[in-house]
Amino acid sequence: MAVAAAAAAPPATAAPLPAGMRLRSLFAGTPGMLKASMAISLAAVVMFGVLAGLSSSSRRQSLISARHAAAQAVRIQQVHTSLVAADALATNAFLVGGLEPAEQRTGYENGISTAAQTLTAAANHADASDVAGLQQANAALADYTGLIESARANNRQLFPVGVAYLKQASALLLTDVLPVLDRVSASSEQRVSNAYDDSDNARYAFWISSVVVLAVLLVAKWKLSSVTRRTFNLPLVVATGLVLVAIIYGGAAMTLASSNADSARSGPYRLTTALATARIDAYAAKSAESLTLISRGNGTPFEAQWKQSYGTASAAIQSIDDPSLSSALSAYATVHVAIRLLDDSGNWDGAVAKATKFDSGSSNATFTTFAEASATRLDTAAADLDSRLADASGNLDVTLAVLFAFALLAAVAIGVAYAGRLREYR
Template identity: 35%
Template sequence: MGPRLPTTMHNGAAWSRRFAGTTPGVIVAVVVVSVVLCLLAGFTGANQLGGKVSRHEQVLEHTEPLAFAAQRLYVALSAADAAAAEAFLSGGIETPAVRARYQQALADAAAALAEATAGASDARTRSIVARISAELPSFTGLVETARANNRQGFPVGSAYLREASALMQDSLLKNAQDLSTTRSAAVRDDQRRIAAMPVTTIGLLLLVLLACGGGSYLLLRRTNRRINLGLVAAAGATALALVWIVASTAFAAAAMDNDDSGASKEFQTLAEARILAQQARTDETLQLITRGDIAAGEESYSAHVAQLRERVVTVLGTGSPADTSLTEWTEGHRVQVEAYRAANYNAALAQAIGAGPESSASRFALVDKTLGADLTRTRNELRGGVNDAGDALSWSPAVTLLLMLGAAAAIVVGLWPRLKEFL
């Protein structure tokens, strides 16, 4: 048996070469190559397009909510810092309204932190969230110590508050901003992946079309038949799948509008603007706590406001409600600084934390409210675009697979009669 095996294999290989050169052999080769390419294109397309649909669901259920929670976390932490400074500047026992703002800011920060913790899936996000969770109690403890000393009129209270604010500015807010930037980038990355053309699938579909064309040419040479309905039907199904994929992906990309003027970029820019507004407000209140040279604080305030205005004008335009409220706030700040430099501390304090409509506190509240409304509107547009993109792609995996299975079946059905002629 042993010596016969090589001879048998050699004879089999020789027979296969001879059969491949015959017309039936050519037809079988066309069927095998074309069907394999159809199946490969169908299953690859279903996998790639199904991944896009899954990623769209991930954006709506995980990536975007986590980015929004990170932005809310930063705003809440910064608001708590500013509210703590306002409460300290009130002297003695702060008003219920100021105390309520501080407590609400802490509650918002805790809620946003819990949401970010629940949604954290990567090591970087978990690390940032853990650092914020560990340092937030230290901040609140320093604020309460400052508050207790301030009630008793001890000057050391301001030192505790400055230490609390330093912890907030140098660590808590930097970590929160890092988290916000990282999660916003993750949203844009997911959007780009959804909008990207499935190059592998498109390449395989083009190969199927090439195989159908090549098969038709070989049949013409071998059988003198110009048209094979099976190959024509397969080519038609493949072309339809190709058009469907390109059109649905292009529509998804247009729905998300992921360029530099799209909702995703606007959302990120407005989130940065709201963060800058909070930073400028903190600069404004801390100036009065130090009771010294405010040059450094003014420089920081002016830098933050300049960056804030640039982002507001870029997204919302000059003369928008946010731009107008920002102008009014900076005018109120100018009045505060003039009073301080004129050694009228009480007037500067009243302008900074007063409840009147002309105070810096009231005008900043309007800035933050306006930016918050614009951010919510832009977020809804972003989510609506992602949802529309998902709708455009939802049928693509099934349609692609069905069309390519139909193309494979059409090839077999169309070429089987030609093969039977030689059997």
């Protein structure tokens, strides 16, 4: 409505022009025209205050949504990573035979408890459309741990049915849990992207209302000076100045928020996504490595899976240009290749030893180096992302208040300007 009024304003002031001569002869006795001019100026300033305020508030809301969606994406990635990590440990422990190493058991339990807690947190923050999926994933997770416990219980009694339970557990993770997480993760990432678009679009209302209010005030000033035959009307100059300051300040604040948000997106957000992808796929590769050996001599499909997962992980690490992580990951790959070489040459026992031991140069040791280094980097990036998005949206709080205050003061100044002139016609 305000926009319509603004759009109507210039024609209203321009309308008298064709009949310029007639107006010129009539103006001295038309305080009504001054009143109309005042009303249009006031309306323009109020429209500016409202639209600029709304626009900064909408950018703020969008950035808050982006922050929440990004936090949710990070949460889901963490659930995913914890689960594949726990599964990789459980699978590896089975390969060892006999009692599982205590640290692997602890690692598995930590992974599951992190996943369960994070999943609950994710459900609390989830978009309505994701809630059902997350609940389903949570239920499947309970099933998964049940199957793993059956596998362990049977394994401890030396029953080979334990391996069948283990395989069923891993299959359940693949079919019932991970696809749901992928979906929720994708929808969170989409929401981040949408929020950025919304934040971007918020600027149009601001700049359009800025241009309109300035144009109206300039025309009003010209009109008033031609009526009063004075070059400047101080209060009106003050009003224009106030609006100009508000535009510059608001524009700067909006642009700053947006550039902070953009740098958060191209910096820590991209980093968290790449690191999470790398970690998820690296753990999946580690699981596949154990499965090639558990399937003794029949592990070709799992080796293909290893290659695919490793390729994705490696590409993700390359994309963030981190030489130390990159070399940590390739150190693990070197050990894996050596394991395959041993197994393919018929030395299954040697391959298993290399895949299950923890001493330096083993598959587990090199993998742990990568896992820990990437986890540290991911935590830092996630914290950085959150604080940058919080800053970007936080600054816009003040902007909103300042814009309203300036618009109000400008309105008062306009009132003063016209009231003085109108008094002269009483």
